[in-house]
Amino acid sequence: MxxxxxxxxxxxxxxxxxxxxxxxxxxxxxxxxxxxxxxxxxxxxxxxxxxxxxxxxxxxxxxxxxxxxxxxxxxxxxxxxxxxEFELKSISDDQVYKVLHSSGTTGQSSKIYLDKETAQLQTKVLTRILQHWLGKSRRPMLLIDSPHTVKKTGGMTARAAGLQGLSFFGRSHTYALDANMNLDIDKVSNFFEQFKGQSVLLFGFTFMVWHSFIQQLQKHNIYFELQDSILIHGGGWKKLQKASVSHQTFKQQIQTQLGDVRVHDYYGMVEQTGTIYMECEQGxxxxxxxxxxxxxxxxxxxxxxxxxxxxxxxxxxxxxxxxxxxxxxxxxxxxxxxxxxxxxxxxxxxxxxxxxxxxxxxxxxxxxx
Amino acid sequence: MTPFPDLAEHKDIKWHIKAPHAPASIKPWSDQLILEVDSLARFLLQHKISKEYPEIVALGFWARKANLLKMLPGQARFKEAKKTPAVFHVGPANVDTVFFYSFLLSVLAGNQNIVRVSNRSGALVYQLIDLLQGFFYQYANSEFEQLISIIEYPATSTGVTVTLSEWANMRVIWGGDNSIDAINHIAPHANQLTFPDRYSIALMQIEDAEQIPQAVEAMVKDLLPFRQQACSSPKAIVWWNTSEQLQNAFFLQLNQVLANKENGFDMRDQVEQFVDCQRMVITHKPAVKTIEHNHITCLDLDKLLPDYFDIHTGHGLLLNIRVDTLDSLPYADKLQTIAVFNIPDAMQNELMTNHYVKRVTSLGKALSFQHIWDGVDLCEAFGQLTC
CATH class of the missing domain: 2.30.38.10 (Luciferase; Domain 3)
Structure with missing residues (x-):
């Protein structure tokens, strides 16, 4: 031994x-x-x-x-x-610094045990990846979610971890949805007004970006003219596929409602938090x-x-x-x-x-x- | 006659079939009843829909008069009840058609039956209900029709379960340990037949390569229905007196046959096989010799313990061991069927007499319904009811 x-x-x-x-x-x-x-x-x-x-x-x-x-x-x-189904960890119980949970709505959720070192690594690597796409400057950031998602107590969900992780890359954070997950149109309009002409960063989960943001803007006939901005979204296409929304429709509709926005999907999962797979402009x-x-x-x-x-x-x-x-x-x-x-x-x-x-x-x- | 239960106050029930009126006393296994069930059998076999459901063909085949007469219990066993005994059947949602067999036997015994189906039931259940409605439409005023009602309601409507349980002289619960516990908790019943969780295995001997195609064909018959999830589906192969070479040749052919089956195991099943194997080694730490992933997954082990079957979810996973003696089989109360291939009669008898195995049958017939199910003679159990 x-x-x-x-x-x-x-x-x-x-x-x-x-x-x-x-x-x-x-x-x-x-x-x-x-x-x-x-x-x-x-x-x-x-x-x-x-x-x-x-x-x-x-x-x-x-x-x-x-x-x-x-x-x-x-x-x-x-x-x-x-x-x-199992507590899978390669550290002792007293080394557990944070437990991540998948945000799956059905059945059990994954539990990922992090020590301080791994948690820091994940943050560092996520930073390196995103800086490649965003550069080092922090843009004004609109989060397509509710502030309550992050505030919820108990284990950290992957969605909350994603919002928190990504927040680091922006400033003047503004949440586009209210506590009931409805679009706060005034808040969003003020945000875009305040940072008019600047490159802004938008982030949210794919389905929410579509359902709670873009479709709402479309419904209310609201258009913005963003410039040189970036939308990052992830979390899977399952619900959008069910609603027969193609990647192309998704991107086009975003640009119709918002103007000049680069759209990047990412693939990743709570089991490998930190490592995200970003979508290039070729898709x-x-x-x-x-x-x-x-x-x-x-x-x-x-x-x-x-x-x-x-x-x-x-x-x-x-x-x-x-x-x-x-x-x-x-x-x-x-x-x-x-x-x-x-x-x-x-x-x-x-x-x-x-x-x-x-x-x-x-x-x-x-x-x- | 037993008055029909009063469920007027319950809103969320749906009667798929409701007996037109409470029956007068009906003679068990009367010529008339046998004739009517035989007519149902012919109706099922002739219906075009049966072509899509081998389970319905099997049911129709089983319910023919010639087969029913083989099950006819000794007349002396029947007491002619003054009232018609009432039986409440609870079927599983993931239907195994097995509950349909049991209520037909209860019908033949002259009992009045209410069958509860779940609102999560699969297509096959509704297909069978449709067929039954079609049959009653063609054969109105049969004795049979007076004896059968089918109700659907959510499990959360515990009041309905209580009322139907109180109404019944006997209750039958299919669906395994969880269902039995849940229903007993809602309404205990003094006289009930329950079918708890069980597992089954195959015991095989292959002496030369010529026997392989026959063995493969029989295995496929037992493996595919219900995606290997029925309590009688073999979950493991125990080899006796068979060379490793012949075992491998068997698996090779089995995979080839499954690859060409339209309803064979697919990607969804293969993911489950893989997950089951990992779950198995983490939970039970068996000594793994080899593992072969293919259309089925073969997990070759040093020994086979009853606990291992808790992890097995079906979907085309075969545990595999070799034995020299019948003492090394995973005997337990939960072991139901041993499907045998090329095993001498003396050994089969030994399984029954020395090891108290509930059911020994030929490979390929593991899923055929027998009226002695799980050690219970259903004809006798349904025939002895009085009220």
Whole structure:
């Protein structure tokens, strides 16, 4: 055990050193082979760390036959749903600094245990990613949500964490919705009036941006003439798909109501908070330097080639306090290519096409309801 | 006759089928009743909708006169009740058609039946109700019609559950442990048949490759209906006297056959298989030998314990072990069916007599309804009611 512990401490020391370097690396600069060369040793140590600290990860590891260090996405991966059912952490209880919850409205929510270090890392990395898109200046910021979302006590939801995390990148924060999630038209008009001619930042969850903001403006025939502004939105298209709103309609309608606004979707999940996948102007999500994506065939879990739709697997070297460095999501998507997106960013870029529908529940066992 | 329960004060009930009037005393297993159920069987088999639902075909096939006569209980067992006994059936929402079989047996026993279906019921339940309505329309004034009512109401309307339970001489609850607990909590009943959570397994021997296609065909029959979630669906394979090579060849062919099935396991199921395996190792820490993900997932283990089945949610996961002796099977109260393939009669008898297994049947017939279900002879249970 002492030997093992010593080896572990040595590994972690190496890790810290390389890590510092990586955190300062440019976000979308490395070609895929170079990126893998940088990430692999880190991931290998992270794998040992979680095997050492998390019994659940150690047990799940036994389900995989794999050879170390062949490829980034070859490391054992936890099913993302397990974070809803088990307390998965690689730290002791007294090291828990913050618990993040997914904001899922149905069923259980994921619980992600952060120590102070991991929480800081996540903030740092989110900052690095967003600065790439927003620059360092802080713009006046309109949040398409209610101030009450953040104020709610109890565990922190992913939505609140998102609002709080993003707030850092703006100033003069104004919430567009009231406590009942209705659009406060006067407040929004005043905001745009006050910062007329300036570049502003808008942020909100995709469905709310559409339903509570853009559609309301449309209904009341209200138009603004923003200039050189940016809207960042995320949280998924499921509800909009149901309402048959396409990405194109979404963008067009925003520009019709608001004027000159660049629109960026992002993909991300509470299990890998901090690592967000921003959409470039070509409409593709890009992996930042700290993470990678692979697509697996749902039938036999083998890797699928580019352009083929399958389960999205995410790898991130940021998950340290919980074994979320490799996760298999229930989202469907495909890799469009690597290193050659016409937007100029390097690494893999991808599209998300939906989510695996819930499996059919049948059979004899049931709840009386 | 037993007066019909008064549910006038309850607003959120819906009668899909309501018996026209309370029946006079009806003779159990009378020629007339058997004839009428046989007519229903023919009606179901001839209806074009049956082509879409193999479950309905199976039901129709089972309810034919020739098959019913095989179940005919000894006449001496019946006391002719002065009043018609009343039975309240609670079916599961994710219908297993199994409750339909049980109320038909209760009808044949001459009981008056009210069946509660959930407002979460699947398409198959409503299809069966439609067919039954169509049948009654064609065969008006049957004895059968007087004995069957189908009601839908939410579980939150506990008053309805209480009234129907008080009305009934016997209550039947399908739907497993959770449903039984919930209903007992609302209204205890002194005389009830309950069908709690169960799991089932397959015991197989393959001696040469020629037996494989037959074994695969039988396994597919038991695996696919209800997405492997019925209490009788085999959740594990226990191999006896079979080489590893033949086991692998079996799984290879099984996956090939499933790949070509239209209603085979799909992406939704495969995600569940994967999640179940991870859930299983974290919860029960079994010694895993190998795992093969394909149309089904085969999780090969060193041993098989009854607890493992708590984690198994169906969807095409097969646990896999080898045994040298029948002592190494996961016996427990919750073990219901062992579906056997190429297992000598002596061993099958041993399962029943030495290990008290509730049901041993041929692989491929695990889901066929038998009137002795879960160790309970339903004909006898429904036939002995008095009031």
């Amino acid at each position: 002492d030997e093992e512990m010593k080896q572990y401490m040595d590994d972690m020391a190496v890790f810290e050193e390389k890590y510092e370097e990586l955190l300062e690396s440019p976000v979308y600069h490395f070609l895929q082979p170079e990126k893998e060369r940088i990430l692999l040793p880190l991931l290998s140590i992270l794998h040992k760390h979680h095997s050492f600290r998390s019994q659940a990860y150690r047990l799940v590891d036994k389900l995989f036959k794999w050879d170390d260090s062949k490829a980034l996405c070859n490391y054992p991966y936890l099913a993302v749903r397990l974070f809803k 593709f999500f890009h992996c930042p330097v700290w993470s990678d994506i692979a697509i697996r065939n749902p039938v036999d879990l083998s890797f699928l080639p580019f352009q083929q739709v399958g389960l999205i697997q995410l790898t991130s070297v940021l998950a340290r306090s919980y074994p979320g460095h490799c996760i298999l999501t229930e989202d469907l998507g495909y890799i469009v290519g690597e290193d050659d997106c016409s937007c100029g960013l390097k690494g893999k870029y991808f599209k998300v096409s939906g989510r695996v529908p819930n499996a059919e529940v049948r059979g004899c066992s049931d709840t009386f309801s």
